[in-house]
Amino acid sequence: MQDITRRRLLWSIPFATAAVAGGGFLAMLSGLRKGNFDPREINIPVINKPIPPFSLIGQPPSAGFNQQELQRQTKPILINFFASWCIPCLTEMGVLQQLSSHIDIWGIAYKDKPDAVSGFLERNGNPYQKIGQDPEGNIGIEWGLSGVPESFLIMPGGIIKWHYPKPLSVASTQILLSLLQ
Amino acid sequence: MLAFGIDSPDEMLKNTQQEQRAQHLGSQLRCLVCQNESIEDSSADLAKDLRKVVRQRIVAGDTDSQVMEWMVDHYGNFIRLKPPFTFTTALLWFMPVLALGIGCIIAFVTLRKRKHIEAEALSKEEQKRLSELMKE
Amino acid sequence: MISKILSPEFGHFTLALACCLAGAQFIVPLMGAKVKNNRLMALASPLAWGQFMALTLAFACLITAAVTDDFSVLNILQNSAADKPLLYKITGVWGNHEGSILLWAFILALFGAIVSAYSHHLPLSLRAKVIAIMGGSAAGFELFCLTTSNPFLRVWPAPLDGQGMNPLLQDPGLAFHPPILYMGYVGFAVPFAFAVAALLEGKVDAAWGRWVRPWTVLAWALLTCGIALGSWWSYYVLGWGGYWFWDPVENASLLPWLTGTALLHSALVVEKREALKIWTILLAIGTFSLSLSGTFLVRSGILNSVHAFASDPARGVFILLLLAAISGGALLLFAWRAPNLTSTGIFTFFSREGSIVLNNILLCTMAAVVLTGTLYPPFVQLINGQTLSVGKPFFDNALIPIALFLFLVMAIGPVIAFKKGNIQQTFKTLSIAAGLSIICTIIAFIYLHQIFPSLATGLSIWVILSACSDFIRHIAFFKTSLGNSVKRMIGLPRAFYASYLAHIGVAITILGIVGMAASQQKIVEVPINTTIHLAGYDWTLTNIEDRQGANFIATEAVIKISKNGKVVTWMFPARHYFDRQKQVVTDVAIHTNFISDLYAVLGDSKNSTQSTPLFVLRLHYNPLAPWIWMGGFIMAIGGFITLTDRRFRIGTPAQRKKVKEA
Known part of the structure; x- marks a missing residue:
């Protein structure tokens, strides 16, 4: 009798394994629903790292900027990669407008043409203090960009404090603002 | 080694040895925005840009491991289609040995035990026969 | 109406x-x-x-x-x-x-x-x-x-x-690929149902093994066809020249194939020797569960795949519940009832049963590696938030050594007798095959300069030659008169031919994969009337034409292929532009002689300002490429032949017993 119990326990291992996997899947599914689990997420290792060397020409009328200038800043700066051809960027503009009263935002137009950028900003408003151009996408690669829009919070001294590889939402800006205090 | 994603000859390096190195490296790097495709296989824009970077760095004289380091530095281990051996990936890398070991142990133990059971079963039968003989 | x-x-x-x-x-x-x-x-x-x-x-x-x-x-x-x-x-x-x-x-x-x-x-x-x-x-x-x-x-x-x-x-390939693949997946529901029914009955015997085996073979053969078709589809439709990408969807089909192959063999032991019963029941449950979880994973959005299906977490929850009911229920029943099953057949380690146990261990190890590799990224992300990728280089590294070992065993197994094998007899049967295979491995190494491809070549030949040696032994070729051998050949049960074919099919697929790894390619940007030399062929771009398709506009290149001045064939790679979706699909041109493929893709041509327009062409020479799928179909044919074996068609042991009693 004891032997059969022992064997039953032994033969429950397949069930237990399947149950653990099932529990994991359930957690993933609920994470997918709530938005805190995204299998497409890419976590690039930039937090608390210095900004990469770069130099950008300006999007007229704004002058360009570079690594040294960003390092010299005495207050936090939000770097926002965007493009006129990117639809999620369009949805992000409203959030950026509101955010621009709390923090200086410097934009980088990724793989874009100056005319298209100015047209985009005329239509949707301009939340940026400065705009640089990255027509070939080389600077984006230096920053570890995987798509547009993406935002980086840069602290004085040129350290990356926060990175968000998706369009900014109201919820994500709250995380950002809490980091500023 | 095949580069399926390349869609124009001017993407490739003139030096065939360097180009081969680039393709080998590229096949180990994940196109970040696509699923499980290497940058050499993918026709996505980002894959194209990364192919360019790999080739630029090779021409600049980087070794293979330096190029890989540069990529991991910028994009993290996510970019490696073959994850490095770390504490987190230990189970993944040990899986072949682990599964093989467990399989062999189970097989060995049960097969040895079976002979034992068989022996017991036979002796019971013998006992039955014995008792029948006794009745007669 | x-x-x-x-x-x-x-x-x-x-x-x-x-x-x-x-x-x-x-x-x-x-x-x-x-x-x-x-x-x-x-x-x-x-x-x-x-x-x-x-x-x-x-x-x-x-x-x-x-x-x-x-x-x-x-x-x-x-x-x-x-x-x-x-x-x-x-x-x-x-x-x-x-x-x-x-x-x-x-x-x-x-x-x-x-x-x-x-x-x-x-x-x-x-x-x-x-x-x-x-x-x-x-x-x-x-x-x-x-x-x-x-x-x-x-x-x-x-x-x-x-x-x-x-x-x-x-694409016409889509007409057949999903239904056949699904028939493979769903076919494993039958062995699953037999396993659960046996657990409910509390009895597994040789008759059960005999009943369940044809269904397993049928599902396995269909799944093999489905996978081969899918791989062929990606080879000629996606235009990358690739045939297997270790994509989650592909892994989802490979997993039940691996465990199903194990099941196929272990059910044989149940039928012939009344051993490995509990294990076979577990394999039957596991194989169908893997078929189901593949569907779940792909459609829930947990795993991302290039084969996009609209994924939806709500559907995911439903399939997960279904999976819990079907597989969870069966596994619970298994835990409760399996201890009551006892196996009676005993065998030594060096026996057919022993070799099948090893086959099962190796196949299940491969399945465990594929499963772990596929599920590792989402589970790591769930547990500690890290993101990582597991792709082709990992699977190649982890699986190739196990697969090579499996090929080594798979040639020996069928030659060993049931219950207790005779080492000397086995060695005698296979010594010529072994010698020839070692020579082939060395020759392959001289040409390829790489260890694993040469080993794979040698072991594929080993599998083929050992099947031939076993066949020669069974028909007593050279040992008796020719007429007698032919008689024995006809009398040999079909199951023998089936197993030879299935094993040779695997070897042919492996040879195809090795050959494909040695393919040559060229990417060029040329004007019309240019000749490109690749792999001993002259590829001449003679014309580019536009034509109207059913619901697309085609831009078609005309390429003349010649060898030593003689025209071999004409190839027409094209690009189809679908106006509704604003999408371009490449239409690959393939010319095959069943030993190698010539593969041509018309690339995206840039609007050049030059007077003579330039066109991008991607040309491949893929040696042995068609063998990859041919091998798959040969395996499946082997499976279908098993189904016609008269031992399956005429009565079962139980029935015959009844007849005797009557």
Whole structure:
């Protein structure tokens, strides 16, 4: 009798394994629903790292900027990669407008043409203090960009404090603002 | 080694040895925005840009491991289609040995035990026969 | 007229009816078995037929809606268009999530019907239980279809035209690939049902092994065909020249194939020797569970795949529940009942059974590696938030050594006798094959300069030669007169030929993969009337033409292939532009002589300002490439031959015993 119990326990291992996997899947599914689990997420290792060397020409009328200038800043700066051809960027503009009263935002137009950028900003408003151009996408690669829009919070001294590889939402800006205090 | 994603000859390096190195490296790097495709296989824009970077760095004289380091530095281990051996990936890398070991142990133990059971079963039968003989 | 009768509402109704019948098919026979009522148990078969017919009607309704362009049906609206060719209107029915689930349920019902048609010789209660389990799983899928993936939903007002189908799916390959693949997946529901029924009965014997084996072989052969077709489809449709990408969808099909192959062999041991019973039951449950979880993972959005299916967490929860009920229930039953099963057959380590145990260990290790590699990224992300990738380089590194070892064993196993093998005899049979294979490995190494490809070549030849040696031994070739050998050849059971073919098929696939790794390619940007030299062939671009296709515009290149000044063939790679989706699909041109493929892709031509326009061409020479799929089909043919073996067709051991008693 004891032997059969022992064997039953032994033969429950397949069930237990399947149950653990099932529990994991359930957690993933609920994470997918709530938005805190995204299998497409890419976590690039930039937090608390210095900004990469770069130099950008300006999007007229704004002058360009570079690594040294960003390092010299005495207050936090939000770097926002965007493009006129990117639809999620369009949805992000409203959030950026509101955010621009709390923090200086410097934009980088990724793989874009100056005319298209100015047209985009005329239509949707301009939340940026400065705009640089990255027509070939080389600077984006230096920053570890995987798509547009993406935002980086840069602290004085040129350290990356926060990175968000998706369009900014109201919820994500709250995380950002809490980091500023 | 095949580069399926390349869609124009001017993407490739003139030096065939360097180009081969680039393709080998590229096949180990994940196109970040696509699923499980290497940058050499993918026709996505980002894959194209990364192919360019790999080739630029090779021409600049980087070794293979330096190029890989540069990529991991910028994009993290996510970019490696073959994850490095770390504490987190230990189970993944040990899986072949682990599964093989467990399989062999189970097989060995049960097969040895079976002979034992068989022996017991036979002796019971013998006992039955014995008792029948006794009745007669 | 037909569309009036077979309306979407009628389809919806018959689907619901099928679901009810399937539910009854699950409950009534099991109740009958419980109260030992033969009448209730005998209801299993008619219920299975009823469910199948109801579902056939439902499926016919969906096809009718697709063919008659009924865009008031949401599913047709989203996936079809009036100008789509008729063939793709039909195949498009299963090219989307809802339709493919209906197809899945339809095939499950079809298997239920076939099982009830071919199981008259089974003991009544076992038969009732098997059909009931089939009905239970079918009911789950039909409920899934009705609740979260209903293909019959209507929209109002109905638009004039549909949104069209993904042009990549507009291909004859899609007509056959999913149905055959699904038949493979779903086919494993039969061994699963047999396993659960055996657990309920509390009895597994040689007869059970004999009954379950043809169903396993059938599912395995269909799955093999399905995988080979899928791989071939990606080779010629996606235009990358690649054939296997370790994509989650591909892994989902490879997993049940690996465990199914193990099951195929272990069921043989149950049948012949009444051993490995518990393990075989577990494999049968595991294989179908893996088929199911593949569907779940791909459609839930947990794993991302290049083969996009609209993923939806809500559907994911439903399939997970279904999976919990089907696999979880079976595994619980297994834990409770399996300890009561005892195996009687004993064997030494060096025996056919021993080699099959090793085969099972190796195949399951490979399955464990594929499963871990596929699930590792989402689980690591869930546990500590890290993101990582597991792709081709990992799978190659981890699997190739195990696979090579498997090839080594797979050649020896069939030569060893059951129960207790004779080492000397085995060595004598295989010594020539072994010697030749070692020579081949060395020659391969001289040409390839790489260890693993040379080993793979040598071991493939080893597998082929050992099958030949075993064949020669069985027909006593050279040892007796030629006429006698021919007589023995005819008398050899078909199962022998089947196993030779299946093993040789594996070897041919491996040779194809090795050959493919040595392919050559060139990417060029050239004007018309340029000749490119690649792999001993002259490829001349003679013209570029535009032409109007059914629902696309084609730009077609004309390439003349010649060798030593003689024209070999003409190739027409093209690019199809689909205006509706604003999407370009490359149409690859392949010329094969069954030993190598010439493969040409027309690239994207940039609008150059030069007076002579330049065109991008990607040319490949793929040696042995067709063997990859040929090997797969040879394996499947081996499987189908097993099904015709007379030992399966004539009575079972139990039946014969009855005859004797009578």
